[in-house]
Amino acid sequence: MDNRSANRRVAKLAAHLQPQIRRDPTAAHKAGFTVAVLGAAGGIGQPLSLLLKRCPLVADLRLYDVVPLAAGVAADVSHVNSRADTRGFHGPSQLPLALEGCDLVVIPAGVPRKPGMTRDDLFNINAGIVRDLVAACAKTCPNAVLNVISNPVNSTVPIAAEVLKDAGVYDPRRLMGVTHLDVMRARTFVSRSKGGDPNTIDIPVVGGHAGVTILPLLSQTRPFPKGGFTAEEARALTHRIQNGGTEVVDAKAGAGSATLSMAAAAAEFAHSVLRGLNGERNVLEHAFVESRLVPGCAFFASKVRLGRVGVEKVLGLGKLSDAEAAGLKALTPELSASIRKGFDFARASIPALTSSSTANAGSRLAAAPGLGA
Ligand SMILES: NC(=O)C1=CN([C@@H]2O[C@H](COP(=O)(O)OP(=O)(O)OC[C@H]3O[C@@H](n4cnc5c(N)ncnc54)[C@H](O)[C@@H]3O)[C@@H](O)[C@H]2O)C=CC1
Numbered sequence: 001m002d003n004r005s006a007n008r009r010v011a012k013l014a015a016h017l018q019p020q021i022r023r024d025p026t027a028a029h030k031a032g033f034t035v036a037v038l039g040a041a042g043g044i045g046q047p048l049s050l051l052l053k054r055c056p057l058v059a060d061l062r063l064y065d066v067v068p069l070a071a072g073v074a075a076d077v078s079h080v081n082s083r084a085d086t087r088g089f090h091g092p093s094q095l096p097l098a099l100e101g102c103d104l105v106v107i108p109a110g111v112p113r114k115p116g117m118t119r120d121d122l123f124n125i126n127a128g129i130v131r132d133l134v135a136a137c138a139k140t141c142p143n144a145v146l147n148v149i150s151n152p153v154n155s156t157v158p159i160a161a162e163v164l165k166d167a168g169v170y171d172p173r174r175l176m177g178v179t180h181l182d183v184m185r186a187r188t189f190v191s192r193s194k195g196g197d198p199n200t201i202d203i204p205v206v207g208g209h210a211g212v213t214i215l216p217l218l219s220q221t222r223p224f225p226k227g228g229f230t231a232e233e234a235r236a237l238t239h240r241i242q243n244g245g246t247e248v249v250d251a252k253a254g255a256g257s258a259t260l261s262m263a264a265a266a267a268e269f270a271h272s273v274l275r276g277l278n279g280e281r282n283v284l285e286h287a288f289v290e291s292r293l294v295p296g297c298a299f300f301a302s303k304v305r306l307g308r309v310g311v312e313k314v315l316g317l318g319k320l321s322d323a324e325a326a327g328l329k330a331l332t333p334e335l336s337a338s339i340r341k342g343f344d345f346a347r348a349s350i351p352a353l354t355s356s357s358t359a360n361a362g363s364r365l366a367a368a369p370g371l372g373a
């Protein structure tokens, strides 16, 4: 074979292989991602760490907690045969080591509810925990995507935003409150009562992550159940989805709140974030993010499109039924107050919202497109 026909054959072979290379979702980031779990020794942290160890897009898994058990959890999880290198870290002196080079940091650190408590009752303890952990992220891995699980999410996410702004590294596309458990509950409860496959049924859940601020949009259920929802069915399902967390808190009778279902939700959500970072197109999830969807609510949970930078686009709410529109009106004052409470706490407790760091934050923010829908 002469050189020219050999070259032609190579070119033909390359052209044949090219589409397959482009279709390989991991091709863009062969090395995989570095992910940290902060609060890894806890009720959510342990099963979440296990599930992330199984995630094919995780190459380096860092398990951090204030308690030394983090090392034991890491030793245990590390024996699972998957590609992710797994290490444990404990105590504030090891936090920078845990965060160094992270692409994604998942934060379930903090105390859970007991029966009779609201999520807001956790504010006094968890607000400071989230503030300090996010400050460490701002310093060591300012470009990481943050998934905040710690309650009250309606306030801890605004706290995280203020801390990041103060450090001059806030990019709204990389800060997400995890509300995916509400979506999972909606899928489960609706498919059990009305039929349909809980794996594929699509039900938007918007607003926030506490009581009436959790607003399932049952009228947008796809596929829509035969016969639809009666007003009473819609009311009962909405109530159950809004109170799913309390159902578990009461069933655990003082021993904590949802941990296993939350770990499943956080792992599924983290996997979607990594798929987006990896360049996969059209990854859609719900998350509590900076938003302009609802006046008065600087953060709002809605469907978002995830991509290489985190949240690429906040999608609209679609057409609401009359009952859903009333639910949206009813949730706005509570959600808005919880967001303000987070902002106020952060602004009062961040020692230096100095003019220099504020100027710095301004320049970073100007470079980062907002998330208005
Ligand atoms: N977003 C959501 O949908 C959900 C949120 N949650 C919230 O997640 C949080 C954690 O819940 P659980 O895992 O059940 O609690 P847990 O008490 O079992 O675990 C919390 C872990 O955080 C650790 N921790 C405390 N302070 C820390 C710090 N400064 N740095 C690192 N680690 C720290 C503790 O040592 C413990 O291992 C709670 O605030 C809970 O309300 C729970 C379920 C659903």
Ligand SMILES: O=C([O-])CC(=O)C(=O)O
Residues within 6 Å of the ligand: 112, 113, 119, 151, 181, 244, 245, 246, 248, 249, 257, 258
């Ligand atoms: O209810 C709680 O305290 C924990 C939580 O956020 C949930 O299960 O949705």
